[in-house]
Amino acid sequence: MNKLSGAALRQSPTRRASPLSGPLPWLLPVLLMIGVFYLYPILDALRLAFTNASLIGREETYTTRSILAMLANPALGTVLRNTAVFTGASVIGQVLLGLAIALLVVRGERNRLPGMLALRTIVLTAWVIPGVANGIIWSMLFNEAPYGAINSALRLLDIPPVAWLSNPANAMISTIIANVWQGTAFSMIVLYAAIKSIDPVLYEAAAVDGARPWERLWFITLPQLRAALIVNAILVTIQTLNTFDAIISLTGGGPGRATEVLSLFTYNTVFYSYDLAGGSALSMLMLLISLGLACVYALFLPRPEAIR
Amino acid sequence: MAPVSLRGLGKSYDGQEAVRGIDLEIAEHEFVVLVGPSGCGKSTTLRMIAGLETISSGELRIGDRVVNALPPGERDVAMVFQNYALYPHMTVGQNIAFGLRRRNLSRQQVREAVADAARLLEIEPLLKRRPGALSGGQRQRVAMGRAIVRRPKVFLFDEPLSNLDARLRTQMRTEIKRLHQEVPTTTIYVTHDQVEAMTMADRVVVMKDGAIEQVGPPLEVYRNPRTRFVAEFIGSPAMNFFDGRLVAEGDGLAFRMDAGPALTIPPERRAAYGPIVGEKLTLGLRPEALAIVPRGETPHLAATTRLVEPLGVETLVYFDAPGASGCARLSPDRAPRAGEPIALGLDPAMMHLIRPDTGAVVPWN
Numbered sequence: 001m002n003k004l005s006g007a008a009l010r011q012s013p014t015r016r017a018s019p020l021s022g023p024l025p026w027l028l029p030v031l032l033m034i035g036v037f038y039l040y041p042i043l044d045a046l047r048l049a050f051t052n053a054s055l056i057g058r059e060e061t062y063t064t065r066s067i068l069a070m071l072a073n074p075a076l077g078t079v080l081r082n083t084a085v086f087t088g089a090s091v092i093g094q095v096l097l098g099l100a101i102a103l104l105v106v107r108g109e110r111n112r113l114p115g116m117l118a119l120r121t122i123v124l125t126a127w128v129i130p131g132v133a134n135g136i137i138w139s140m141l142f143n144e145a146p147y148g149a150i151n152s153a154l155r156l157l158d159i160p161p162v163a164w165l166s167n168p169a170n171a172m173i174s175t176i177i178a179n180v181w182q183g184t185a186f187s188m189i190v191l192y193a194a195i196k197s198i199d200p201v202l203y204e205a206a207a208v209d210g211a212r213p214w215e216r217l218w219f220i221t222l223p224q225l226r227a228a229l230i231v232n233a234i235l236v237t238i239q240t241l242n243t244f245d246a247i248i249s250l251t252g253g254g255p256g257r258a259t260e261v262l263s264l265f266t267y268n269t270v271f272y273s274y275d276l277a278g279g280s281a282l283s284m285l286m287l288l289i290s291l292g293l294a295c296v297y298a299l300f301l302p303r304p305e306a307i308r
Numbered sequence: 309m310a311p312v313s314l315r316g317l318g319k320s321y322d323g324q325e326a327v328r329g330i331d332l333e334i335a336e337h338e339f340v341v342l343v344g345p346s347g348c349g350k351s352t353t354l355r356m357i358a359g360l361e362t363i364s365s366g367e368l369r370i371g372d373r374v375v376n377a378l379p380p381g382e383r384d385v386a387m388v389f390q391n392y393a394l395y396p397h398m399t400v401g402q403n404i405a406f407g408l409r410r411r412n413l414s415r416q417q418v419r420e421a422v423a424d425a426a427r428l429l430e431i432e433p434l435l436k437r438r439p440g441a442l443s444g445g446q447r448q449r450v451a452m453g454r455a456i457v458r459r460p461k462v463f464l465f466d467e468p469l470s471n472l473d474a475r476l477r478t479q480m481r482t483e484i485k486r487l488h489q490e491v492p493t494t495t496i497y498v499t500h501d502q503v504e505a506m507t508m509a510d511r512v513v514v515m516k517d518g519a520i521e522q523v524g525p526p527l528e529v530y531r532n533p534r535t536r537f538v539a540e541f542i543g544s545p546a547m548n549f550f551d552g553r554l555v556a557e558g559d560g561l562a563f564r565m566d567a568g569p570a571l572t573i574p575p576e577r578r579a580a581y582g583p584i585v586g587e588k589l590t591l592g593l594r595p596e597a598l599a600i601v602p603r604g605e606t607p608h609l610a611a612t613t614r615l616v617e618p619l620g621v622e623t624l625v626y627f628d629a630p631g632a633s634g635c636a637r638l639s640p641d642r643a644p645r646a647g648e649p650i651a652l653g654l655d656p657a658m659m660h661l662i663r664p665d666t667g668a669v670v671p672w673n
């Protein structure tokens with residue numbers, strides 16, 4: 001045995017024999033946290049979906065009847081349609097509005113316009129407001145009584161009052177407006193950061209190549225933002241799918257079921273109908289929808305070589 | 309293809325002058341190199357020509373048009389950037405074609421133009437790839453293809469080779485020259501590398517602190533630098549400097565080094581140097597103006613060899629002399645060894661006399 005391997009031997013026992021070797025010990029804390037706080041609840045909900053569990057604790061038995069009953073529920077169709085409209089419109093609205101504001105802010109900063117920091121801060125305030133408070137704020141704005149903020153403003157312009165919340169067709173639009181108003185800030189911050197990280201020399205090259213402003217947006221900014229836009233859309237979609245606090249305090253899901261989305265329906269199923277099994281089945285459905293959409297989005301992520 | 313004319317061009321950032329009073333007439337098809345140390349305002353000047361920086365003062369003409377107020381896209385210039393600035397999400401072909409968008413060409417014409425440029429730069433096999441999948445040298449070629457395809461009036465290059473390794477740099481240098489011969493276009497090329505400037509330029513423009521120090525063909529600037537700055541910056545290894553005084557000697561003149569021999573001034577320079585007899589001056593001699601002489605010969609500079617760099621065709625000998633150190637360019641068979649004392653003969657025909665206060669070289673021809 002030569003000197004070298006002797007030295008290696010002297011060191012290796014501590015390395016190999018130690019229970020702290022390998023990546024596992026380093027990952028353990030995270031795995032533990034994820035396991036306890038995420039994985040376990042998900043698995044438990046999955047288990048509950050196959051029971052007849054109720055909030056008023058009676059004896060649980062395993063059955064698929066809760067799931068079948070929930071799938072047969074005539075409200076589910078309406079709720080899913082509401083969810084699709086609410087989520088789709090919110091995601092599109094938030095991403096587009098967030099992108100527009102981010103582009104404006106970056107442009108303003110480039111031209112040394114004053115007040116850009118203030119603008120960013122104001123937009124962000126909407127985001128830090130809790131969802132319930134957001135619902136209350138907008139219910140005051142949309143209030144159809146004479147003192148309702150928007151309607152009284154309309155009256156000043158001689159426009160007849162609008163049934164923002166009581167008309168089922170308007171209620172969904174109002175809910176989307178309230179949600180977009182709050183969620184736009186998130187998109188703006190994500191996209192603002194992404195725009196700032198685009199190499200400015202690309203715009204110079206495009207300028208020399210004679211690209212007009214909209215061409216720079218279309219051929220440089222948007223392709224460069226592709227990854228950020230998609231990741232942002234995934235996050236906003238999941239956020240929106242889970243939104244029910246703002247809706248509860250704004251419309252409570254009404255009138256009728258006009259603004260009842262899946263998350264609110266799940267909440268109502270569990271906490272008003274005490275149907276824990278049905279609620280669990282619904283939450284599994286939500287998980288599937290979120291995962292499915294995230295996968296679809298991920299298909300559009302740019303290949304690594306296109307980002308460099 | 310057009311002449312470019314810079315008249316009193318200046319740029320200030322928040323009151324700080326970065327570039328001032330640039331006067332330069334660039335002829336049609338001329339290859340002009342702006343050279344100078346980092347921060348001297350080369351890029352700023354180039355970017356003003358491109359339209360990427362606003363012009364604070366002066367007038368810029370491309371062809372017969374004043375273009376001060378024109379946006380970059382309407383100046384009909386093409387630029388190659390230091391880090392190439394290729395559009396990462398487009399293929400090589402799309403990158404090259406991008407500048408043709410405004411030309412109202414048919415699809416077929418665009419394809420032909422791109423193919424021509426690609427053939428010229430030998431990047432045809434790369435057209436379908438994206439920049440991320442290319443090597444530095446290939447990206448460089450694509451960037452040049454993007455410039456060439458438009459057949460612009462003026463080519464602008466901002467340190468295009470500084471991200472390449474030495475071998476590739478030399479290769480691309482000749483490549484750019486070849487392209488300039490095949491597609492003669494007015495070219496303004498920025499570099500901090502005086503070798504690039506010397507080898508590529510029809511005329512070099514040496515810049516310092518935001519102003520032009522000297523303009524001329526490379527050899528002219530090399531042989532007759534007008535200031536100590538130019539003398540020092542152009543040429544590698546740099547010129548050697550020795551302090552001393554110009555004195556009368558018999559019926560002629562001589563430069564007496566503070567610590568070293570006296571050097572007889574060649575007769576043809578006597579008239580020009582006459583008025584400055586007695587003044588303290590700096591003698592400038594390029595490394596090739598120094599040669600080893602037999603110890604007994606006078607006058608010679610006694611020095612000690614510090615470092616010897618054999619380069620094959622020649623050997624550079626770095627030496628220490630009393631009051632100065634410098635470099636001599638010697639033939640390999642005459643080269644001493646490190647640490648050896650040597651006697652250096654100085655060639656007065658190649659001398660420059662520099663005023664120490666202004667840094668100006670005293671003209672004599």
Ligand SMILES: Nc1ncnc2c1ncn2[C@@H]1O[C@H](COP(=O)(O)OP(=O)(O)O)[C@@H](O)[C@H]1O
Pocket residue numbers: 321326344345346347348349350351352353
């Ligand atoms: N955007 C800017 N704002 C302020 N000063 C600048 C700016 N760009 C360049 N400068 C200054 O102008 C001078 C010339 O810069 P530059 O033209 O980039 O030099 P070079 O290309 O010769 O290295 C430098 O002193 C630099 O600090």
Ligand SMILES: [Mg+2]
Pocket residue numbers: 350351352467
């Ligand atoms: Mg520069």
